[in-house]
Amino acid sequence: MSRASDRAYEAIRSMILSGELPAGAQLAEEALAERCGVSRTPVREALRRLESDLLVTRTDTQRSFVADWSIDDVADAFELRAVLEGKAARRAAERMTDAALARIRGANHRLGEAIRLPVPDVAVFLEANRDFHAAILDVAASRRLAALLATLIEQPVVWRTAHHYSREALRRSWSEHEELIAAFVRRDGAWAEAIMTGHILRAYHAYADAHRGLAELSQKEAAE
Amino acid sequence: MSRASDRAYEAIRSMILSGELPAGAQLAEEALAERCGVSRTPVREALRRLESDLLVTRTDTQRSFVADWSIDDVADAFELRAVLEGKAARRAAERMTDAALARIRGANHRLGEAIRLPVPDVAVFLEANRDFHAAILDVAASRRLAALLATLIEQPVVWRTAHHYSREALRRSWSEHEELIAAFVRRDGAWAEAIMTGHILRAYHAYADAHRGLAELSQKEAAE
DNA sequence: CCTGCGGTATTTGTATACAATACTCTTTGT
DNA sequence: ACAAAGAGTATTGTATACAAATACCGCAGG
Structure with missing residues (x-):
């Protein structure tokens, strides 16, 4: 850098x-x-x-x-990410190795530790989450898919500052990851794809809800 | 330029x-x-x-x-293109307007004329084909999807020089396009997606078969 | 008041010079 | 013989100057 x-x-x-x-x-x-x-x-x-x-x-x-990102553009980005990460998860399940599985499990373990702290460590959570998804993308072994996702994946950074992660939401991420691991263990591509797609779409709706909340808030401010 | x-x-x-x-x-x-x-x-x-x-x-x-493009990389590109163009077709079906439908029909009409000539006009075929797909992408109205597909869509130019279009293959493209139009008329997103995905994958296999043929050919040459 | 037209000021595009970095091939020491 | 080191070459990175394109603003005419 x-x-x-x-x-x-x-x-x-x-x-x-x-x-x-x-x-x-x-x-x-x-x-x-x-x-x-x-x-x-x-x-x-x-x-x-x-x-x-x-x-x-x-x-x-x-x-x-x-660029000005309308709410539709964000929806768009998430929708595509859901499709592509779903595909990545399917490919990963079909190509899974023990070493990769260990890395993925390790990432989710770190993630789990971070959220069980008295005050969840969001930085560690984000790092582990990124590693979890990166590991899957590596196993998927498609340079193209990686290239396409790269532009999508780091997108909603704005969101990080705006969205207050609830402990419940963090725990939900962890457990969805665990289910994904179960699909990987069984090399079940269809299952992995379904979970991953749902995982991303859930994140989208969490974002959309939070955003709606913020929008109302700033409307109220404007009215005062 | x-x-x-x-x-x-x-x-x-x-x-x-x-x-x-x-x-x-x-x-x-x-x-x-x-x-x-x-x-x-x-x-x-x-x-x-x-x-x-x-x-x-x-x-x-x-x-x-x-970059050296292994056969796997090409397969990869087609697979992703199939997914993304499928999505585009679905979105297009859900948002179809009469004007857009007219443009799409016009493109496939030109395509049909070009291939019914005594000697099919491949240049016109390619141009009409491009316009057909571009029109769909426009209706899909997703800047992101357009951006992602842009890198994928013009990819196999190599192929154009290598692949001798059979009249049968050209006619098949035309008729798949017609079926796609039927799906658009009915605003049936799932149908449109299915046909488009199949359309791209068929093109991939045509490419792969031709490529295999060429590979055998150059092996023979090397042996001589 | 709006519209079209010049001229000026901004802004981007390209070429080029020099600095920094990486590669290569030879030399030297073990 | 092989490995490490180093000089010299090739290649990329950055700054800057100038050219070309474009936008802005004021003014004249309707």
């Missing part, structure tokens, strides 16, 4: 996700270069990457703006 | 697909710049795009090489 273009990518991305650069804001290369302390060259590269993440859009005349 | 980086992209891409740059060949920016008649800057941009197309891979130390 020491290359200037990587730093620019991370910097701009976090400015977008934090709301420091609001949806619709123009992203002029020179201004960003100054803010990131690098020249325009790496900024251009970062913008192209963010564009392929759909975090940035470009007009027909090549100007870049912060 | 007048921008230098677009020309570089097209040029390099076609060099790869034509085999002029064989799998595994190193892609040095300077050399490519010279071959394309532009400077390194647009070449770098083109390489990043080709990398996200998975036509180019980079080592951990940032050197670029022509």
Whole structure:
């Protein structure tokens, strides 16, 4: 992460996700270069990457703006993620090895420990969760699938700051993971796919509910 | 297509697909710049795009090489395309409008004309086919789905040169499209998805059979 | 008040120079 | 003979200058 273009990518991305650069804001290369302390060259590269993440859009005349994510776009992203991660789980079940199974179990074990603490450790939860899903994707052994999911998977980072994980929701994730492991043990692709698809869609609805709550909240604020 | 980086992209891409740059060949920016008649800057941009197309891979130390596509990778790409285009067809069926339906019918009509000629016009066939699928993707109205499919859809260009379309195969495409239209008319998402998935998978097997044929052929040549 | 037109200011695209990094092939020591 | 080290070469990364394209703003005419 020491290359200037990587730093620019991370910097701009976090400015977008934090709301420091609001949806619709123009992203002029020179201004960003100054803010990131690098020249325009790496900024251009970062913008192209963010564009392929759909975090940035470009007009027909090549100007870049912060993309605005409607609630439908988020639904869209989750729907696709549900399909693709479902496929990944199926492939993983069909190709499962003992070593991979151990890694997956390990990840969910760490996840379980983190949520049983008096105050659940959300950072550890997220890390273990990421590893759990990454391990499955590795076993699925499809570079394409991995490439497609990469743009989808880290998407709702906004959500992390907005959504307060309830202990119940965390526990539910853990137990769905356990069921997934059971499907892997039996090399049952169809079962694994079904659980994974449901797992992602449940996460989506948790997000949508939380978002609706926030929307009402800010409406109330506006009314005051 | 007048921008230098677009020309570089097209040029390099076609060099790869034509085999002029064989799998595994190193892609040095300077050399490519010279071959394309532009400077390194647009070449770098083109390489990043080709990398996200998975036509180019980079080592951990940032050197670029022509990706080598195993038969499994191709299978992978088709499998994903089948899933995603299936989804697109389902969404399209659920959102179909009369205008869109007219466009889709128009495309398949042109396709039908092209293949009923004494000598089928493959160029027109391909153009109409592309438009048919593009129209469906438009109706599906999912930017993400469009973005993901974009990298998959134009993939097997190699195939076009290798595969001799039989009149029977062309006619089969046309009639599958007609069935898809029937599903659209009835707004039946599940039906549309099923047909589309089958449509893509049939294309895959046609490709795989042709490829197997070619492989045997070149084995024979090697033996001589 | 709105619309179209220039001219100016911004912004992006490309080329090039130089710096940093990685590769290669030879040399040297065990 | 083999491994490690190092110099020299090849390749990529970044900054910067200039060119081309585009947007903005004020003004004239309807």
